[in-house]
Amino acid sequence: MAKSTTTKVGSAIGRTVVYIILYVIVSAVVKFLIEVLLPSVHLNAVSYESYIQILLALAFGYLIVSGISLIFYYSLLPKYGHPTAAAVRNVMRIIGIGALVAAIAGAVAGGAAGVALGGFIGIVIGFASQQVLGQAVAGMFLLIARPFKINDNVNLVGEDGIVEDVSTLFTAVIKSDGTKVLIPNNAIIGNKIYLKPVQQQQKSS
Template sequence: MAKSTTTKVGNAIVRTIIYIILYVILSAIVKYIIESLLPSFNIHAVSYESYVQILLALAFGYLIVSGISLIFYYSLLPKYGHPTAAAVRNIMRIIGIGALAASIAGAVAGGAAGVALGGFIGIVIGFASQQVLGQAVAGLFLLVARPFKVNDNVNIVSEDGIVEDVSTLFTTILKADGTRVLIPNNMIIGNKIYLKQTEQQQKPQ
């Protein structure tokens, strides 16, 4: 199992490096074709170069971000299990895609305006993803600290029931009447958590 996970980490690293190399090579080829090769045939497409480069950056940027998030996932999987590793992977993707969008926006504008625009886009993305990212970070804390686990009988934010699942964004509680309650993880952090005994635990020894 450990060997298989190590192999997957190695494969993810190799893929990420290949994506980076391919992006650099293709970007250079596009630049050469548009700025040097096409003008020799009296074809002028320099004004379109930025659009092609943006498409390349978006495509390979997403692949690189996904590759890095997989490295984190497979590195954490043996020690912390799938839920925690998946939470870290999702957080890395959110941060990576936000940074990618901000950097591309800044590069398009260029100069001081690009820095300002990139910063503004970053702030907008930050506010837009604040709720989701906050829930994901809270979910990661719950998965690492483990104040409760699946099948525990709990009272969380006034909801009684059995913990059915703890995911990146929500903790699922199964109530006695069969109702499933999805509680945002950021609501749980900072609130009291009551761990109740099950009927089996309450029986005298």
């Protein structure tokens, strides 16, 4: 199992490195074609170069961010299990894509304006994803700290029931009448968690 995980980590690192190398090569080839080769045959596509480079940066940037998030996933998987590793992977992906978009926007504007624009877009993305990212980070903490486990009888933010699942964004609780309640993880982090005694859990089951 450990060997398999190590192999997957190595594979994820290898793919990420390949994506970076491919991006550098493809970007250089596109630059050569547009600035050197096409003008030699009287074709002018220089005005389109920035758009092509942006598309390349977005495509390869997403692949690179996904590769890095997989490295974190496979590195954490043996120790913390799938739920925690998946939570960290998703958080890294959200942060990476936000940083990628902000960096590309800043590079397009260039200079001080680019820095300001990149920072502004980063703030906008941060506010837009604050709720989701907050829930994802809270879910990651819940999965690492494990204040409760699946099948525990709990009271979370006033909801009594059995924990069915703890995911990146929500904790699912099954109430006594069979109703499933999806509780945002950031709401749980900010409130008291009641773990009911084993005897009570056995009686209710």
